[in-house]
Amino acid sequence: MKLNSFVKGILVTVGLYAALIVLFGAVTLFGMVEVNINGILFEESSSNILPSSIQYMYIFFIFVGVVLYYTSSAEKIEETIRPMANFVFNPEKKASIKVGQYTMYSVLPFFFAFVGYNQMTPKFPEPIALRVIHPAPPTTIKIFGEPHNLVSLENPYRQYEKSDPEEFKQLALEGGFIYFKNCFFCHGDFLDGRGMTSLNLNPVPANFQDVGTIAMLQEAFLFWRIGTGGPGLPDESWPWQSAMPIWQNILTQQEVWKVILFLYDYTPPQITPRTFS
Amino acid sequence: MKWKRFKFLLILLLVPFIMGQSEGQKAEAPAEKAMPPGDAKNGQIVYEKRCVWCHGWAGAGDGPAADRLRPRPRDFTKGKYKIRTSLSGKLPTDRNLFDAISNGLHGTGMPAWRNVISDQEISDVAMYIKSFSKKFKRWAKKGKPIPEIEVGPEVPSSPESIEKGKQIFLKLECWKCHGKSGKASGPSMPTLQDDWKFPIRPANFTKPWNFRGGNRRIDIYRRFNTGVMGTPMASFKSSLDNEKSWHLVNFIESLSPTKKRPGVEEIVRVAEVEGDIPMDFEDPVWQSATKYFFPLLGQFQIEPRQFWTTIHDVNMKGLHNGEDVAFYFEWDDPTKSPIDPTKVYPLQYRDAFYLQFPLKMPSDPTKKPYFVGGDKKRAAGVWFWESESMKTVLLKAKGLFKTKVVGDATPIETKAVYDDGRWRVIMKRKMQTGNEKELQIETGKFLPLSFHAQDGSDGDFGTKRNVSTWYWLVLEPKISDTRYAVAGIVFVLVLGLEFVWIRKQSNS
Numbered sequence: 094m095k096l097n098s099f100v101k102g103i104l105v106t107v108g109l110y111a112a113l114i115v116l117f118g119a120v121t122l123f124g125m126v127e128v129n130i131n132g133i134l135f136e137e138s139s140s141n142i143l144p145s146s147i148q149y150m151y152i153f154f155i156f157v158g159v160v161l162y163y164t165s166s167a168e169k170i171e172e173t174i175r176p177m178a179n180f181v182f183n184p185e186k187k188a189s190i191k192v193g194q195y196t197m198y199s200v201l202p203f204f205f206a207f208v209g210y211n212q213m214t215p216k217f218p219e220p221i222a223l224r225v226i227h228p229a230p231p232t233t234i235k236i237f238g239e240p241h242n243l244v245s246l247e248n249p250y251r252q253y254e255k256s257d258p259e260e261f262k263q264l265a266l267e268g269g270f271i272y273f274k275n276c277f278f279c280h281g282d283f284l285d286g287r288g289m290t291s292l293n294l295n296p297v298p299a300n301f302q303d304v305g306t307i308a309m310l311q312e313a314f315l316f317w318r319i320g321t322g323g324p325g326l327p328d329e330s331w332p333w334q335s336a337m338p339i340w341q342n343i344l345t346q347q348e349v350w351k352v353i354l355f356l357y358d359y360t361p362p363q364i365t366p367r368t369f370s
Numbered sequence: 371m372k373w374k375r376f377k378f379l380l381i382l383l384l385v386p387f388i389m390g391q392s393e394g395q396k397a398e399a400p401a402e403k404a405m406p407p408g409d410a411k412n413g414q415i416v417y418e419k420r421c422v423w424c425h426g427w428a429g430a431g432d433g434p435a436a437d438r439l440r441p442r443p444r445d446f447t448k449g450k451y452k453i454r455t456s457l458s459g460k461l462p463t464d465r466n467l468f469d470a471i472s473n474g475l476h477g478t479g480m481p482a483w484r485n486v487i488s489d490q491e492i493s494d495v496a497m498y499i500k501s502f503s504k505k506f507k508r509w510a511k512k513g514k515p516i517p518e519i520e521v522g523p524e525v526p527s528s529p530e531s532i533e534k535g536k537q538i539f540l541k542l543e544c545w546k547c548h549g550k551s552g553k554a555s556g557p558s559m560p561t562l563q564d565d566w567k568f569p570i571r572p573a574n575f576t577k578p579w580n581f582r583g584g585n586r587r588i589d590i591y592r593r594f595n596t597g598v599m600g601t602p603m604a605s606f607k608s609s610l611d612n613e614k615s616w617h618l619v620n621f622i623e624s625l626s627p628t629k630k631r632p633g634v635e636e637i638v639r640v641a642e643v644e645g646d647i648p649m650d651f652e653d654p655v656w657q658s659a660t661k662y663f664f665p666l667l668g669q670f671q672i673e674p675r676q677f678w679t680t681i682h683d684v685n686m687k688g689l690h691n692g693e694d695v696a697f698y699f700e701w702d703d704p705t706k707s708p709i710d711p712t713k714v715y716p717l718q719y720r721d722a723f724y725l726q727f728p729l730k731m732p733s734d735p736t737k738k739p740y741f742v743g744g745d746k747k748r749a750a751g752v753w754f755w756e757s758e759s760m761k762t763v764l765l766k767a768k769g770l771f772k773t774k775v776v777g778d779a780t781p782i783e784t785k786a787v788y789d790d791g792r793w794r795v796i797m798k799r800k801m802q803t804g805n806e807k808e809l810q811i812e813t814g815k816f817l818p819l820s821f822h823a824q825d826g827s828d829g830d831f832g833t834k835r836n837v838s839t840w841y842w843l844v845l846e847p848k849i850s851d852t853r854y855a856v857a858g859i860v861f862v863l864v865l866g867l868e869f870v871w872i873r874k875q876s877n878s
Contacts, residue, residue: 128485132476132579133631182875198872202864209860213853217844219637220816222736273423273435278670278677282420283486289479290679293665295636295839322671324740333738333748334839338671 098172102163109155113148131289224296225329230313236320237346246313248350248366261354268355271348279336284360294336301356301364308364315353315366319344405468406493413498416491421499424479429502431566438677439479442568449503450565450600453583455518458597458605461509463516467496470583477580519595521588522612527620535621538614542606544594547572552625553791555704558602560712560827565600569714572603574702574791575625577682585629590619632663636841638819640688640695642848647689647696649785651794656698659687664821666836671742672770676834680825684723684838690845695811696798699723699821706788707757707826719826721757723795724835726750726820727809727843729766738818741839743770751809753782753797757826760786762797764808770833779808801845811845819843 128137163173183190230243253261272280279298281288286300301307307315317325323335340349357366418427424443426432431445444451451462453470462470471492474482483492500506509516525531539545547562549555552575564570578585583593595615597605610618641659648655665683668676687698701723708718728739729751737748744750744767752765752773764779780803786795801811811817818840824830 129474129476129482131474131478131481132581134579198868201868202861205864206857206861210853210857213856214849215814215847217637217639217814217816217846219842220736269423270434273433274438275670277423277435278438278668282423282481285486287481287485289481290667293634293667293838324745328737331738333740333745336667336670336741336839343673343675 097176098163098169099174099176102159102173106156106159109159110152113151113155130287130292133292135292222331223329224331224334225327226296228327228330230317234317234321236317237341241313241316243311243313243317246316248312248316248353250350250354251312251366264351265354265358268348268351268353269359271344271352272355272359275340275344276352284356290336296331296335298336301360304364307356307360308367310367311369312350312353312366315356316349319349319352403489405465406490408464408468408490408493408495408497410494410497410501412491413494413496416487416495417498420483420487421495425499429499435479440568440678441478441564441570442566443479445566446499446502448565448600449505452598452600453593454596454599455592456516456596457519458607459599460516461505463518464493464496464500467499468493471495473584475582476584477577478582519592519607520612521591524587525613525616525620527623531617531620532624534614535617535619535624538610538618539621542609547602548575549704549791551790551792552576552622553702553704555702555791559704560709560715562602563714564602570601571704575622576702577631578623578626578629579631580682587619587623590622591615594618631665634664635662638662638686638688638841638843640690640843640845642813642846643689643691645691647691647694647798649696649783649796649798651698651785651787651796655689656687656796659689659698662686664838664841666821666823666838669742669822669833669835669837672833674833676830676836679836680828680830681823681836684821684823686821688843688845690801690811690813692813692847693801694798695801695845696796697725699725699793699795699797701793701823702791703788703793703825704791705825705827709827715827715829717829717831719824719829719831721793721826722822722824722830722835723755723793724765724822725753725755725797726767726822727753727817729809730807731810731812731815731817735816735818738840739767740769741820742837743767743773743822745769746772751776755784755786755795755797757786757788757793760784762795776807778805780805813845813847815844817843 126137127134162169164170179185180190180193183194232244233240233242235241250261250264253264277288279288279290279294280286280301281291281298284301285303286298288298291298299306318337320339320341322339323337324332324339326332326335344352353366357364417425422433424431424433424435424439425446426436426443429446431443433443436443449461451466451470453475454460454462454466456462456466470480472482472484472489474480545556546558547554547556549559549572554572554574556572559572562570562572573581581589581593582598583589593603595605595607595610597603597607639660643655650656663683663685666679666681668679670676681701681703684699684701686700689696689698703721707721709715711718726739726741726743727750728735729744729749732738732748739745739748739750743752746768750765750767752767753762754765755762762782762784764776764782765773766776767773780800783798784795786793788794799811801813803810809817819842820840821838822835824835830836
């Protein structure tokens with residue numbers, strides 16, 4: 094069977110994307126699982142490897158790549174365009190193409206009528222505002238009434254991890270007490286951002302089990318985010334919308350550092366604070 | 371050769387479909403999977419990592435989170451368990467414990483652990499928590515299985531069965547706690563305590579997603595036959611038989627249109643109507659308006675905080691006629707506050723509802739005031755209603771502690787009604803008031819809105835409230851019929867062009 098390059102191009106695009114899906118086990122488009130958060134059920138993608146936004150990005154790149162390939166030389170362009178030209182002009186007067194043409198002639202008026210109707214229907218789309226999820230931290234910031242340099246700031250309790258593991262265990266446990274008195278309502282028993290209130294919030298609470306959150310950050314960044322909460326965010330990160338409280342008004346500085354210890358201690362071992370050394 | 375390559379592509383295409391299929395089936399599989407035999411020793415390790423935070427190291431339901439949860443976490447030392455298949459007064463079966471941990475207790479702080487730990491670990495924990503009460507050992511000595519409720523042949527739902535169920539509901543006085551409408555608003559509700567003297571609320575039958583032990587028909591059947599141990603909910607087995615039980619199940623199911631919690635939309639779209647907007651809740655104009663559902667959560671931000679939600683959600687509708695705009699709110703609240711103080715609820719305040727907008731139309735609507743009552747930079751304009759005056763006033767809010775009434779604000783016409791566990795409030799105002807101190811509402815312009823609500827009988831006052839973050843509101847104009855004409859003209863035009871083209875083609 095001889096396939097012309099137009100059909101081939103489509104098949105290659107779809108095929109590459111399908112291969113990608115198989116490779117990553119990412120079945121976003123097809124597989125949905127039901128999740129239960131305290132009795133509230135919702136559907137989510139069964140894929141936990143590739144977020145759908147990244148998959149759409151891949152599909153776009155594959156498409157662009159295929160288009161580039163099939164327009165790389167004059168012969169290729171000619172070969173790609175020929176089937177389209179054959180369909181429109183039908184130089185060999187084939188009956189099968191005629192059927193296709195008349196099908197198109199009967200569909201087109203409806204299509205354009207719908208486009209016109211749609212254009213005339215006023216739409217009120219939500220104002221577009223992109224939220225920066227990981228804002229750049231300021232270098233110096235006033236938390237708990239004193240200025241801190243976020244670049245050099247370190248968790249004062251981190252040293253015990255090596256020097257006094259017993260003491261460290263105790264401090265992390267105290268951090269756990271603080272977490273389960275204050276944080277777990279939203280961030281969840283499993284620290285996965287799926288607490289009992291999580292479905293009522295947009296943006297959703299951070300998932301600390303994810304390798305893309307606290308594992309990418311320095312402890313000082315967490316200190317800033319916890320200490321100043323939602324309202325401490327810059328405008329591009331929607332300080333008015335985040336439900337994260339300003340914890341410096343509720344907890345002490347020591348308590349915040351302990352809860353940070355707990356976050357890294359309670360999550361899998363590969364989740365460790367980022368350091369510059 | 372070519373065909374072989376093509377086949378390869380076809381297979382690649384099909385794989386995701388097949389995978390998707392198997393995923394789908396997995397999701398639908400019921401919870402009735404086999405329970406692996408558990409090991410209490412390993413269970414202790416899992417328990418001390420995952421469960422102690424609420425249930426405590428000695429299983430007494432006194433972990434660090436306990437005081438901030440309602441209902442409180444289970445105290446395992448008493449051997450009293452709510453969700454069972456066993457007869458009233460009996461211990462739960464191993465399976466009951468496994469299911470409770472696996473599925474969680476809906477609408478409480480107990481999550482569905484099957485999301486995050488293995489069946490083996492769940493089973494191990496189930497074995498370990500039995501060691502907190504001697505009752506399990508004592509029973510084990512008898513060497514007998516725990517007697518369970520028998521469930522007979524099902525009676526499918528029908529209007530007759532629902533009516534019979536209703537008669538049973540009235541006769542057994544279920545309504546005294548659960549309310550005649552099933553909204554947990556019965557007259558005894560304010561006195562209800564569990565065996566540990568903590569306040570406890572009866573189930574709201576109109577919100578089955580919060581049913582602690584699940585909302586399948588068999589779950590409901592079991593609940594009133596086994597009773598909910600440690601609470602005022604007794605077993606009604608002696609007054610029921612299999613057929614009556616199913617009638618009651620059918621009646622309870624009939625009280626809720628849906629088992630799933632409604633979805634949450636980001637945008638409230640307010641449609642235009644002609645003529646005056648009625649202030650009557652039952653008016654067909656309101657009945658046919660789109661209903662939006664918004665969940666609320668505790669006010670965690672500002673001390674004193676609210677750790678559990680007392681009002682879980684609010685429903686909203688909106689209408690405008692080009693001059694006036696009106697909002698219709700509806701939410702469940704078991705009491706019309708304030709009520710006479712009881713031992714369980716000694717502090718009594720009024721119920722309240724806060725509809726938050728920015729104080730004035732911002733030049734950039736994507737920049738909003740803080741959702742908890744505004745902030746210094748951007749003030750919120752709050753339409754504040756409370757149940758003592760039954761009136762709505764405009765508040766200028768620059769934070770929860772910096773709030774004052776705007777004296778010369780345009781009046782907001784209000785009608786509020788409480789009936790059997792539900793508040794309904796309509797607020798109506800001129801869209802354009804000409805007063806620069808307040809919000810001017812225009813068609814087609816997006817406005818941020820959010821909600822706060824308080825149940826005064828449950829101690830909500832001041833900063834103790836249930837809140838939501840920002841959503842959008844837009845008033846849509848009536849769409850003119852010119853779009854039909856445009857569609858018709860385009861249709862004829864394209865058809866004409868096609869004819870010209872076809873003739874040209876056949877001529878050449």
